[in-house]
Amino acid sequence: MAFSIGELSRRTAVKVPTIRYYEQIGLLPAAPRTDSNRRLYGQAEVDRLNFIRHSRELGFEIDDIRELLAMSEQPQSxxxxxxxxxxxxxxxxxxxxxxxxxxxxxxxxxxxxxxxxxxxxxxxxxxxxxxxxxxxxxxx
Amino acid sequence: MAFSIGELSRRTAVKVPTIRYYEQIGLLPAAPRTDSNRRLYGQAEVDRLNFIRHSRELGFEIDDIRELLAMSEQPQSxxxxxxxxxxxxxxxxxxxxxxxxxxxxxxxxxxxxxxxxxxxxxxxxxxxxxxxxxxxxxxx
DNA sequence: CTTGATCCTCTAGTCGCTAGAGGATTTAGC
DNA sequence: GCTAAATCCTCTAGCGACTAGAGGATCAAG
CATH class of the missing domain: 1.20.5 (Single alpha-helices involved in coiled-coils or other helix-helix interfaces)
Structure with missing residues (x-):
């Protein structure tokens, strides 16, 4: 169920340092960690990161993506x-x-x-x- | 005949700090100076800067432009x-x-x-x- | 039990500018 | 001639969106 940052990287074609960078700038929420401090991810992060990657490929800037993500998290709006x-x-x-x-x-x-x-x-x-x-x- | 960096900027639509930056990275040769240390330019610089601006607009990277400029300066090649x-x-x-x-x-x-x-x-x-x-x- | 892959944090570098500080000089109007 | 605004100078630092590397911990396979 839960997997490592390397696996997330493989599943989304987003490089490991880029994933950490996205966490750092708050585009991805801080991932829960194992006892040995390794980040753990699930399907929700794969989805979110694919969303981000696709948006980036389409030329949206990070701040645009922030807004789009905020939208997607409030479907009632x-x-x-x-x-x-x-x-x-x-x-x-x-x-x-x-x-x-x-x-x-x-x-x-x-x-x-x-x-x-x-x-x-x-x-x-x-x-x-x-x-x-x-x-x-x-x-x- | 000779004019200031501001005038060069006006004639080429390249911003003053960008011109200084181009000089700094060696894309433009160091300009001669007045007694009061101001840069002086002539038509050759207008041409060269237009060449650079146009190339940049077309998406060429600085290093490409360096090569293109080197070419243009050796017409026999x-x-x-x-x-x-x-x-x-x-x-x-x-x-x-x-x-x-x-x-x-x-x-x-x-x-x-x-x-x-x-x-x-x-x-x-x-x-x-x-x-x-x-x-x-x-x-x- | 060792080797190599993966992970961690941290800092610094990339590209092509752009902004700002702090100061000197020039230009235009009066 | 004098003042005020514009322009110039150098210098350092910042931007976005990563990317690279140091130095060290941990994990998985043979």
Missing amino acids: SCHTVDSIANSHLAEIDRRIASLTTLKAELARMISECGRGRVCDCRIIEVLADHGQCRSEHRQ | SCHTVDSIANSHLAEIDRRIASLTTLKAELARMISECGRGRVCDCRIIEVLADHGQCRSEHRQ
Whole structure:
């Protein structure tokens, strides 16, 4: 039933020091200990940590996750807060996708235009410099 | 011709402390100083800093930028390195876009399914928990 | 009974900045 | 010329979210 921090780590793909760090910052409650001071966990911690990991992967910040966790622990409350966190996050996601898509096109174009030539002919440098000409002035 | 760090900041949209930081880590060469020890810059620094800013916006790390800058200062060399930096960056961008797109769909669905109800009925929590049921076990 | 894996706490380091203290100098208005 | 505000300088410390390592205790397997 109860298992070690290493086992929790294996079950959630969250590294051991990260789990301890989450406990330290109060994102996970302090775990009960064995006689020899080792942390003990159960299924509830697996769930909570998966929730945290998934949220982190989706780009939520720790403070967002704190709020989301607080919500999830008070199911009787309105989901308005959850909704607004998710919504503002969605707007941010949209911005990131848009900018990454632009970047992707730019990078892809740069790479395709970059022949086997010398850097002076390589458009990657030009595009990054936001210049229409070779940046040879940097050589002095 | 020569201008202050504040002016350089205005021309490049890079904050003054960030410029000093870049000098400190050697991303910008140490600027010449006035008699009263103030840094002086010219067009070359505007170019270089724009290059850096643009690269950072595109998600390149400082060390990547160091390499790209070294390339741009040796136009006679092959652009193979530039190309490989950009290519590996492109792969990373693709991964990020894919994961953000999945997230976006998920968030959008969550938000649309999240009625005016209680959190127990709100799918945002469920999706983040990667669970099919309400996480009321968290309440104890 | 020993070896190696795992656990503990603690401090310090990472990256890319950002903020603030405390002081000097420059610029603008009067 | 004088004052007040803006800008500059250096320095140290802090941020988020970990990650690494020291130094030591304990556990599980052969």
